[in-house]
Amino acid sequence: AQSVTQLDSHVSVSEGTPVLLRCNYSSSYSPSLFWYVQHPNKGLQLLLKYTSAATLVKGINGFEAEFKKSETSFHLTKPSAHMSDAAEYFCVVSDLGGYQKVTFGTGTKLQVIP
Amino acid sequence: EAQVTQNPRYLITVTGKKLTVTCSQNMNHEYMSWYRQDPGLGLRQIYYSMNVEVTDKGDVPEGYKVSRKEKRNFPLILESPSPNQTSLYFCASSLKDGSYEQYFGPGTRLTVT
Numbered sequence: 001a002q003s004v005t006q007l008d009s010h011v012s013v014s015e016g017t018p019v020l021l022r023c024n025y026s027s028s029y030s031p032s033l034f035w036y037v038q039h040p041n042k043g044l045q046l047l048l049k050y051t052s053a054a055t056l057v058k059g060i061n062g063f064e065a066e067f068k069k070s071e072t073s074f075h076l077t078k079p080s081a082h083m084s085d086a087a088e089y090f091c092v093v094s095d096l097g098g099y100q101k102v103t104f105g106t107g108t109k110l111q112v113i114p
Numbered sequence: 115e116a117q118v119t120q121n122p123r124y125l126i127t128v129t130g131k132k133l134t135v136t137c138s139q140n141m142n143h144e145y146m147s148w149y150r151q152d153p154g155l156g157l158r159q160i161y162y163s164m165n166v167e168v169t170d171k172g173d174v175p176e177g178y179k180v181s182r183k184e185k186r187n188f189p190l191i192l193e194s195p196s197p198n199q200t201s202l203y204f205c206a207s208s209l210k211d212g213s214y215e216q217y218f219g220p221g222t223r224l225t226v227t
Contacts, residue, residue: 044206046216098211101172101212102216106155106156
């Protein structure tokens, strides 16, 4: 079975401080892991993807995530938050049946305080 | 421009009146998928298709149908909509399967009264 747990439904940070959005996954095989972002009233955009080539994955807009197999985690980080980072973030896993099914986490809303 | 299009963008309908939401992609992608987004639940996969004439259930398929007669199109059919199908629906496509980046349509906001 595959599943994703996003540990925080809401995260609030001050502008210029680090961001940490936590994601744990469950996978029976070799998972593909993603982070997507959804700005208010907008569609979804890929932030980054774990491809098994490197455990530390760099994405767009200064975000990165580290794949830790022993902890089954794929946390998203950014050194310094910008106001434009305020959005909802989704952790996503695919592995079942040859990567046919895709499972989203329930999302984390990031608030950035000026 | 590479894109996934959905129509209509907004739809208000009544219980039991059959409706179809169209989805089309111009990237020659093999994999297409439908999701519904509800507050606090994230996106949940309804159906997916690995290629023409190959479709399968996602996590929440009850009350929905799909077809994939052409590679570019993947319509979502609600034969007898009910109020619990009021939601925001997204179509997505990727090059081959769920291990590739998905490209999302703009969404269809459906209200069933």
